[in-house]
Amino acid sequence: MSITASVTLSDARIVSPEGVHDGWLTIEDGRVTHVGQGPAPRDGHSLGGRHVVPGFVDIHNHGGAGGSFPTGDQETARDAIALHRKHGTTTMVASLVSGPVNGLAAAAASLADLCDDGLLAGIHFEGPYISKDRCGAHDPTALRDPSPGEFAGLVKAGRGHVRMVTIAAELPGALDTIREAVGSGVIAAIGHSDATFEQTQAGIEAGGSVATHLYNAMPALGHRAPGPIAALLEDERVTVELINDGVHVHPAMIKLAFDVAGPGRTVLITDAMMATGLSDGVYKLGSMDVNVAGGVARLVEGGSIAGSTLTMDVAFRRAVRVAGLTLSEAVSVTSATPARVLGLSDRLGTIAAGKFADLVVLSADLEVEGVMRRGIWTTEP
Known part of the structure; x- marks a missing residue:
């Protein structure tokens, strides 16, 4: 160095x-x-x-190199940050997964130290306010209905570094919690949701402005029941996350989302977990056991996709080579647009x-x- x-x-x-x-x-x-x-x-x-x-900006990342942000362990979190830095990510948000509220608060308080040091750009609570029917690799026993007061406590634990929360818009208390988040300066993302088209629209009206990994952990597009995908894609107030690893989303659907949302409303994320940069084997995502085979992470029980082993440079290359984006468009979706989402476009x-x-x-x-x-x-x- x-x-x-x-x-x-x-x-x-x-x-x-x-x-x-x-x-x-x-x-x-x-x-x-x-x-x-x-x-x-x-x-x-x-x-x-x-x-x-420009350095890549990853707004949704659970770890790597054996480090898992949901544990709140600072030493291994530094290992994860260093791994992703080698792959070009210079700005990163640490994403947590669903767990007991006191555990989430403790992890946020610990990671806030790394935010203070400038190593992380913030903290993302991906749960526990998500749908049991669309929880993916989250522990279903840890899920809760959204509560504005409870979430305010999580924000306090993060000491000003909570950047985003994912909420299923159809849950009781969701709209009030979205409003609480936005009023606290936190990005409200809609995802891990079984919402209808209309329920998703209500979440957007309440302040939801990001789609947590569009397509994944939500109902598929339907011509009679369009569901959350259509509502999130069509609304110009919403920026959509995409996991461009060739596993989570078919390239044709990546292109579809990009054609609708364009470079100004599309961000590529890794959704990386602790196995990123390591060999195949059994790992943890929160409390859940994950088997990684051929670089693909799936729950040991049930086989749901459990994050990824993606790095942002691979997502960038796939955007150009597979999805057909220009270099300029690829820069938008890996750097410029995520920086705007985080409110950091004045500096990066x-x-x-x-x-x-x-x-x-x-x-x-x-x-x-x-x-x-x-x-x-x-x-x-």
């Missing part, structure tokens, strides 16, 4: 949501100060024509003067060859 007070990166193919240009950029004290086209005005570190994209998500120098250097094959965060090379090209 090397700290760079001032450096110019030249001979770069800089990718932005607006396009790709050959040029250069200067970094001083952790921020981009200049971005230009053509030859650099001074000697610098040549990238040899490689692509430079694109390569622009004044923003943090969070960068990923990619080869012609879109493999990660360098990662910079806040002007520090964590992987030097």
Whole structure:
């Protein structure tokens, strides 16, 4: 790792949501100060024509490298953060899974320390306010009806770092809890839900603005009962998450969602769990046993998909190679749009003067060859 007070990166193919240009950029004290086209005005570190994209922003991640955010263990959480950093994720939200409320509060309080240190961008409660019929890999015994007062206690435990909560819109108390979340500055996401089209619309009207991993853990699209997918896709106030690993969602459905929502309302997430970066075997997601075979994570009991072993660089490559997105569109859905969702687009998500120098250097094959965060090379090209 090397700290760079001032450096110019030249001979770069800089990718932005607006396009790709050959040029250069200067970094001083952790921020981009200049971005230009053509030859650099001074000697610098040549990238040899490689692509430079903004650091990836993952708003839904449960861990990796043996670390599981739901445990709240700080040491192994740091291992997970380091693994995903190597794959280009420079901003990450730690997602918890359903469990006893006191356990969730304790995990949030512990992870808040890592947020204070700048290692995490926030905490996401994916449960316990979700549907038993659509709970996926969550412990069904831990699920509860949403309660505004109870959720306010979880927010307090997170010391200002709770960024998002997933709620099934059809549950008793859901709409009031969505309003409580939004009023507390927390993103209300709708997911793990058996809601009708109309119930989902009510959740959006109450303030729901994100679809937790669209398609997964919700009823399929129906021509007579369109359900939550149609309601979430059609509403321009909603940003939809997609797990682009080739397991959770068929590429045709990735393309369908993108064609409807576009780069401004689509974010790719990993939904990664602790086995990410490790070999096949049996692992934990919250209290649930998970078997990973061929890189695919499923519950030991019942076989439900249990998160993923995806990293954001793989999601980026699949977006281009499989889903047919342009490089600029791929940058939008892996960096710019998730940064906007988190309210951080003034400081990250694109390569622009004044923003943090969070960068990923990619080869012609879109493999990660360098990662910079806040002007520090964590992987030097």
